Amino acid sequence: MLKEARAAFDEHGIDTSLEDVARRAGVGIGTLYRHFPARDSLLEAVLRDRFDALTEHGRALLREPEERPVLLDWSRSLAEMATTYRGLTGALMGTLRDEKSDLHASCEAMRRTGAALLRREQEAGRVRADVDTAEFLALLHGAAWAGEQAFDGASDRRDKLVALVLDGLAPARSGAAAG
Template sequence: MDDTTTTRLPRADARRNRERLLAEARASFAEHGTDASLEEIAAGAGVGIGTLYRHFPSRQHLLEALLREHFDALGATGRELVTSRAPWPALTEWTRAFVAATTTFRGLTGEVAHTLDHADSSLHAACLAMREAGEALLDRARDAGEVRPDVGTTDFFLLVSGVAWAHEQGRDASADRIDRLLAVVFAGIRPTTAAH
């Protein structure tokens, strides 16, 4: 009994440390962006920097832990929209969700853009599943004649990531601004013959 208790205590303590680190990182990234000091995150969680690195070997690993749920949800939403909505509404709904997820923390848009092209990134797998969901929606809308044939996946993600980046740079952080910018993108990717 005592041996079992002894072996479980460090695990429970490690779990508490991990949860405190995630909570502190979430608050710090929300306030200071993704470049927030890891040392300050560790101190705010009441642990040393070594403990932070034991749980999260890099800043990207920490971001991955915070964002995996968002990205997994985007992948699941995309897969559900493929079968439940018409092509154009499905694509626009998913795109709005993508921009919302990638503006969770200032600086995240650049991290996401980087990881989509770098398979060695710890965020790559989660981003890849999300990207595949968006690509399926884009392909479906293009096949239905709702998106210009020359708009490829890379162009599409650059455009919507640009909206997310512009949003996080400006002083107007309202949802209306995202909607206005996305309306311009949506108008630009539609063929002139598509119904508006």
């Protein structure tokens, strides 16, 4: 059932019809709902591997030498994952705030990893100290969403938008205009 759900979400985004998922899986809608009582339950099952991989990727980056900037690498991975399914960016931002959501725990693990990477870059002086995790993630999801809307999710455009966001988070250079 999960394989068919992935295919449906790949094709139609997160708003795909659950009836379509059931039909693809060769089961009735009641059977689908017995296994996954809500859309978020099905999404969480489909996305858990991706979330866990992104969290682990961030943890591996945290083991890199501290002089190596790693935030852009993780940020691009987050944007890529967020644009895998149309509409996922908005759902992810919503689940970070909704502790009752089935996706909340997975998103929270990613958020903590992103926060640790952000702190590391701030402590190294590569990112402004006044940026908090919520702002950072909102900017990344905004860049991912903009890339998805304006460029059909083209990875080169999405990656450029993410790089522009991180460039904007760099501390002001001496002599640069303050904003």
